[in-house]
Amino acid sequence: MSKAKENKKPKRWVGTSLRRKEDDRLIRGHGKFVDDNRLGEMLFLKMVSSPYGHAKILKVDVSEAEKLPGVVCTLTGTEVASLMQPFMEIGPEPGAKIVDYPMAVNRARYQGEPVAAVIAKSQAIAEDAAELVHVEYEMLDAVVTGEDAIQDKVILHESSGTNLVWRGLYEWGEVDKAFKEAAYVVNIDRLHFHRFTAAPLENNAILAHWEPDGRLHFWCNNSFPTFAIQFLAPALGLRLEQIHVKTEDIGGSFGVKITHYPQMAVCALASRKAGGRPVKWTETRTGNLTASGHCNERTYRNTRVALDKNGVIQAIESRQIDDCGAYTRYEPLGAVIWSQVVPGVYRVKNLRIDFAQVVSNKCPCAPIRGYSRLQHLWFMERVLDICSYELGIAADEMRLQNYIKPEEFPYTTPNGCVYDSGNYPKMLEIAKELVGWDRWVKKQQEAKKEGRMIGIGIGTTLDSGTNNFGQSRIINPYAPFSGNSEAANIKVDLDGNIVVSLGSTPQGQGHETTTAQVVADELNIHPDMVSVRTGFDTEWNTYTGHSGTYASQFAVTGLSAVHGAAQKLKKEMKKLAAYALQAKEEDLEFGVGNMGPELRVKGTDKSINYWGLANLVNVNNAGLPNEIAELTLNCRYIYRPPFQIPDLKRKYGNLTLTYAAQLHIAVVEIDPEMYTPKILDYAAVDDCGTVVNPMIVEGQVRGATAHGIGAALMEACVYDSVGNMLTSTFSDYTPITAVNMPKVHYGHIESPSPFSFNGAKGMGEGGGAALHAISAALQNALFEYGITIDDSFTTGNTLYDALVGKKVMQRANNVKVERGVA
Amino acid sequence: MRDQIPLVPIEVKVNGKSHKLEVEPRMLLVELLRDGLGLTGTHIGCDTTYCGACTVLLNGNPVKSCTVFAVQADQGEIMTVEGLAKDGQLHPLQSAFSEQHALQCGYCTPGMLMSSYSLLSKSPSVTDKDIVKGIAGNVCRCTGYQNIVKAIQLAAQQTKGR
Numbered sequence: 001m002s003k004a005k006e007n008k009k010p011k012r013w014v015g016t017s018l019r020r021k022e023d024d025r026l027i028r029g030h031g032k033f034v035d036d037n038r039l040g041e042m043l044f045l046k047m048v049s050s051p052y053g054h055a056k057i058l059k060v061d062v063s064e065a066e067k068l069p070g071v072v073c074t075l076t077g078t079e080v081a082s083l084m085q086p087f088m089e090i091g092p093e094p095g096a097k098i099v100d101y102p103m104a105v106n107r108a109r110y111q112g113e114p115v116a117a118v119i120a121k122s123q124a125i126a127e128d129a130a131e132l133v134h135v136e137y138e139m140l141d142a143v144v145t146g147e148d149a150i151q152d153k154v155i156l157h158e159s160s161g162t163n164l165v166w167r168g169l170y171e172w173g174e175v176d177k178a179f180k181e182a183a184y185v186v187n188i189d190r191l192h193f194h195r196f197t198a199a200p201l202e203n204n205a206i207l208a209h210w211e212p213d214g215r216l217h218f219w220c221n222n223s224f225p226t227f228a229i230q231f232l233a234p235a236l237g238l239r240l241e242q243i244h245v246k247t248e249d250i251g252g253s254f255g256v257k258i259t260h261y262p263q264m265a266v267c268a269l270a271s272r273k274a275g276g277r278p279v280k281w282t283e284t285r286t287g288n289l290t291a292s293g294h295c296n297e298r299t300y301r302n303t304r305v306a307l308d309k310n311g312v313i314q315a316i317e318s319r320q321i322d323d324c325g326a327y328t329r330y331e332p333l334g335a336v337i338w339s340q341v342v343p344g345v346y347r348v349k350n351l352r353i354d355f356a357q358v359v360s361n362k363c364p365c366a367p368i369r370g371y372s373r374l375q376h377l378w379f380m381e382r383v384l385d386i387c388s389y390e391l392g393i394a395a396d397e398m399r400l401q402n403y404i405k406p407e408e409f410p411y412t413t414p415n416g417c418v419y420d421s422g423n424y425p426k427m428l429e430i431a432k433e434l435v436g437w438d439r440w441v442k443k444q445q446e447a448k449k450e451g452r453m454i455g456i457g458i459g460t461t462l463d464s465g466t467n468n469f470g471q472s473r474i475i476n477p478y479a480p481f482s483g484n485s486e487a488a489n490i491k492v493d494l495d496g497n498i499v500v501s502l503g504s505t506p507q508g509q510g511h512e513t514t515t516a517q518v519v520a521d522e523l524n525i526h527p528d529m530v531s532v533r534t535g536f537d538t539e540w541n542t543y544t545g546h547s548g549t550y551a552s553q554f555a556v557t558g559l560s561a562v563h564g565a566a567q568k569l570k571k572e573m574k575k576l577a578a579y580a581l582q583a584k585e586e587d588l589e590f591g592v593g594n595m596g597p598e599l600r601v602k603g604t605d606k607s608i609n610y611w612g613l614a615n616l617v618n619v620n621n622a623g624l625p626n627e628i629a630e631l632t633l634n635c636r637y638i639y640r641p642p643f644q645i646p647d648l649k650r651k652y653g654n655l656t657l658t659y660a661a662q663l664h665i666a667v668v669e670i671d672p673e674m675y676t677p678k679i680l681d682y683a684a685v686d687d688c689g690t691v692v693n694p695m696i697v698e699g700q701v702r703g704a705t706a707h708g709i710g711a712a713l714m715e716a717c718v719y720d721s722v723g724n725m726l727t728s729t730f731s732d733y734t735p736i737t738a739v740n741m742p743k744v745h746y747g748h749i750e751s752p753s754p755f756s757f758n759g760a761k762g763m764g765e766g767g768g769a770a771l772h773a774i775s776a777a778l779q780n781a782l783f784e785y786g787i788t789i790d791d792s793f794t795t796g797n798t799l800y801d802a803l804v805g806k807k808v809m810q811r812a813n814n815v816k817v818e819r820g821v822a
Numbered sequence: 823m824r825d826q827i828p829l830v831p832i833e834v835k836v837n838g839k840s841h842k843l844e845v846e847p848r849m850l851l852v853e854l855l856r857d858g859l860g861l862t863g864t865h866i867g868c869d870t871t872y873c874g875a876c877t878v879l880l881n882g883n884p885v886k887s888c889t890v891f892a893v894q895a896d897q898g899e900i901m902t903v904e905g906l907a908k909d910g911q912l913h914p915l916q917s918a919f920s921e922q923h924a925l926q927c928g929y930c931t932p933g934m935l936m937s938s939y940s941l942l943s944k945s946p947s948v949t950d951k952d953i954v955k956g957i958a959g960n961v962c963r964c965t966g967y968q969n970i971v972k973a974i975q976l977a978a979q980q981t982k983g984r
């Protein structure tokens with residue numbers, strides 16, 4: 001951003017690409033991440049993890065480890081189970097019968113599951129000692145796919161007696177009638193959405209200090225701490241008030257850092273056992289990849305699609321199995337959260353989805369970027385795309401035929417969600433222009449003559465934000481949460497500075513900056529004059545039971561709270577200034593004078609600065625009249641979106657407040673010798689309503705695009721048949737690098753949301769657009785070779801097996817079209 | 823036992839300041855910087871020399887400090903992210919990263935800055951391809967890289983212009 005822009009104050013700060021407030025400390029190497037904390041007497045914890053995917057634990061012998069000089073104590077699963085209650089389960093039975101401790105007790109259920117921990121004076125000693133812990137295992141058969149797990153031949157949790165966590169039938173509209181009247185019915189036997197993970201560059205890290213007087217402190221990088229402490233407190237037998245949680249800079253989360261409360265419990269117990277000394281645990285990358293959290297893996301069986309003669313989808317039915325890994329943790333919320341986007345961006349009204357969730361011998365899942373909706377949106381995009389080829393309708397035409405039309409917003413989906421605003425055809429038009437669609441179509445034809453395989457694919461997707469926690473009741477009618485909320489506190493400090501505190505846990509989203517933009521506009525001051533305290537902190541900052549940074553909501557929940565608090569403060573400031581200046585409130589205006597930010601009587605030089613106001617309230621208040629004396633200049637506001645509890649029988653209700661949209665186009669070529677797919681061109685168009693900071697929004701879009709491209713072509717959590725994770729280091733997992741990243745042409749439109757105070761929509765997750773677009777591009781290149789893209793992960797190997805080996809992705813084995821009666 | 827292995831005396835110059843220390847032979851350079859000297863700007867992101875979050879300059883060359891023993895740095899000159907700004911004034915690369923929004927969470931940033939510093943100190947005339955190659959060993963999970971390339975290019979232009 002140019003100097004001129006910074007000096008010349010724009011009319012409004014909201015809407016400008018203000019350089020971020022948080023950058024200065026980060027570019028100087030002065031950021032404060034958990035691992036940067038050093039406390040006196042601090043100890044180091046190392047987990048001993050199961051090398052097996054599924055095994056009985058016969059014996060854990062820590063005696064040798066404890067003898068090593070420098071080792072303070074150890075913990076084993078059995079001991080942990082004797083010191084705490086199992087974590088609560090969100091869902092009903094049978095999932096609720098799972099007994100979940102933060103360490104394996106008698107049985108390890110995924111590779112990397114902690115079975116013991118050693119606590120020592122240094123990290124190096126802890127690591128040495130971990131090697132001296134002897135664990136005897138008896139390997140058990142493992143179950144590593146959802147489709148196998150649901151057969152219950154190998155059962156993970158004896159207490160539950162089944163691998164099924166939750167199953168429910170979602171049905172809306174008149175599905176049978178639609179199939180009866182269809183012109184075409186397309187059958188797709190099997191589609192599969194693969195496992196990958198968020199892999200934030202900073203691994204999980206926790207510093208726990210359980211003081212002898214009972215107070216428990218956590219410095220951690222958990223991204224939804226209020227959720228974490230509500231799990232931890234009952235499990236550890238504490239009142240919430242005894243737990244102090246603090247987050248500071250967080251090196252990325254993308255949702256995966258929501259579910260490390262089990263490790264928080266282990267660190268707490270370790271600290272107590274070590275006599276109340278602080279204990280630090282920093283996860284290794286292998287620990288992060290094997291035992292932190294993966295995205296939900298989903299298999300879609302027996303999908304049937306009813307279409308009319310123009311290719312407009314009339315109905316969809318499908319049987320889906322979601323594999324959530326070895327423990328439920330945040331699940332089975334994923335079994336309902338997908339239904340925020342039931343029809344995707346399309347007008348289909350009749351759906352029947354038989355949804356089951358199961359456990360397997362893999363790492364537990366976490367609500368990772370795009371959580372549960374991206375799996376469903378990929379499914380919808382595959383369905384639409386496959387049908388377009390089967391019916392011989394061009395993929396772009398097919399989309400235009402099926403999109404919800406711009407004039408139909410606000411649009412009520414078959415399950416009662418209200419899409420606030422949008423314009424998908426316009427986004428398609430812009431993306432086509434950005435990528436040079438016509439030029440590529442021509443090139444594709446020419447390349448075909450040379451035997452080259454080039455495909456162009458579209459992915460249209462949604463990023464639903466500000467969710468209604470009431471949807472959890474569709475899973476469990478007794479779940480004690482609903483609605484949503486966020487808090488902000490704003491005060492004029494004793495010295496006249498404006499200080500805002502939030503309940504969010506930003507991990508790069510720039511909340512300090514966007515908050516300052518909103519406040520600066522309200523008070524007519526410069527954003528530099530606003531100090532913003534982010535990071536969740538039960539003692540230092542304000543929060544509600546929903547506080548945190550997840551599910552694309554800050555622009556709505558966080559900034560609404562900031563805006564509300566600023567309104568309250570302004571009212572108080574005016575009242576106080578009117579008293580001090582002996583003026584009428586309506587004659588006052590906010591601005592900046594020679595003595596800094598102030599309120600002044602319009603058209604005069606009579607003014608009082610913020611220090612003057614703060615002084616009156618805090619240190620110079622003798623003789624103030626009562627109605628003035630009650631002012632605090634310290635205002636808290638809680639934003640609460642207007643949600644109702646859904647109709648549980650019909651599984652019907654408004655599950656999310658805003659629906660940002662993404663449309664990506666990918667041009668992909670398949671190497672004729674190596675079969676590796678390579679991106680030749682790429683465009684991403686975003687619509688998240690009114691934009692608060694264009695630079696930050698574009699940054700989020702680019703980041704989500706990289707995650708999606710990585711996930712589509714490079715990144716997968718691959719397991720063998722006994723539950724060994726084969727991609728357990730960065731060298732195997734191969735997170736996308738600059739070398740693999742194509743140049744992304746970026747565009748955007750703004751369809752303001754009618755449901756947020758500022759027209760903004762939550763964004764950042766990106767809806768997996770890149771996955772959809774790349775699958776579509778590959779489909780476009782390979783349909784004529786008899787290939788149906790049926791998996792969200794494609795590599796050169798898969799394409800070789802498909803094109804040469806004819807073993808996978810064979811359309812003939814997967815897709816059948818019936819002509820209907822119509 | 824390991825703690826009976828004798829400590830090794832070393833001397834290093836970090837960001838212009840000399841330090842005499844005694845270290846365990848197995849201590850990594852990144853541990854020396856973070857734990858020994860409190861320079862926590864250098865980060866750790868992996869255990870297979872893949873991510874580059876730990877990149878620093880050792881005798882003018884970029885190294886992944888998680889894969890160098892502290893004793894290997896004996897008598898060496900090290901520069902970390904904390905050494906980039908002079909008298910509080912940001913290095914052009916640092917300003918460019920902020921201006922181009924080349925960081926989100928900022929965890930990769932110190933490593934990215936050191937890799938690009940090394941690249942530009944060889945020659946400020948770089949193509950985008952050179953830059954991509956120069957940061958091929960640095961992972962960023964937030965930005966999608968494009969703004970990082972832009973920032974490095976901007977700093978290169980500014981350096982050339984001086």
Ligand code: FES
Nearest residue numbers: 867868873874888
């Ligand atoms: S920590 Fe050194 S390369 Fe990852």
Ligand code: FES
Nearest residue numbers: 926930962963964
């Ligand atoms: S900015 Fe977060 S990893 Fe690069």
